[in-house]
Amino acid sequence: EPEGFAIMPASVRLSESCILVAIRCREGGRSAKTERNWIDLYASDDNGATWNYMNKPVANTGIGGNPPTMTKLHDGRLCLTYGYRDAPYSIRARLSEDAGATWGKEHILRDDGGNHDIGYPRTVQRADGRMVTVYYFNEHPEGERYIAATLWEP
Numbered sequence: 001e002p003e004g005f006a007i008m009p010a011s012v013r014l015s016e017s018c019i020l021v022a023i024r025c026r027e028g029g030r031s032a033k034t035e036r037n038w039i040d041l042y043a044s045d046d047n048g049a050t051w052n053y054m055n056k057p058v059a060n061t062g063i064g065g066n067p068p069t070m071t072k073l074h075d076g077r078l079c080l081t082y083g084y085r086d087a088p089y090s091i092r093a094r095l096s097e098d099a100g101a102t103w104g105k106e107h108i109l110r111d112d113g114g115n116h117d118i119g120y121p122r123t124v125q126r127a128d129g130r131m132v133t134v135y136y137f138n139e140h141p142e143g144e145r146y147i148a149a150t151l152w153e154p
Contacts, residue, residue, distance in 0.1 A: 006040065013072075019043070020043050022068040023068075024061070037062060037063070041057050042054060058080070058092075058094065061082055061084060063116050064116055067119070071124060077097050078099065079131065080095075080103070081109070082119065083120065083135060085116035089118055090110060090112075091133060093154075095154060109150045113139065114142075115138065122134050129154070131153070132150075136148070
């Protein structure tokens with residue numbers, strides 16, 4: 001575990017014995033100059049009895065960091081969504097076609113946030129294949145926070 005924290009796991013079951021968990025991580029002091037925030041991925045092939053580090057699907061989630069959510073798509077791909085808390089403040093997603101071993105390019109779902117106080121997404125896939133990502137957001141630095149949703153194609 002890094003100096004700082006590894007918290008707010010998001011899990012997805014790939015089989016009867018295989019589970020993946022993405023974790024919000026922080027290292028360093030609580031300032032933009034020394035703080036580092038990212039998302040790590042761990043796997044268990046024995047139904048959670050032991051865990052192994054896989055990779056870092058998101059190397060930077062911005063100041064303060066942001067918890068991930070993972071969704072297994074109908075076609076077997078994985079979707080990881082998260083808030084990005086540096087300018088441009090945004091909600092983002094990455095897809096994996098190989099059970100989390102590698103991750104594709106970053107998809108920007110929206111990037112018009114007013115400040116870093118955004119995120120905590122949850123994502124589901126509709127029957128028609130489109131994704132629904134719900135999160136809290138603001139569009140102005142001193143504006144009200146509200147619950148928003150983005151419909152998008154994976």
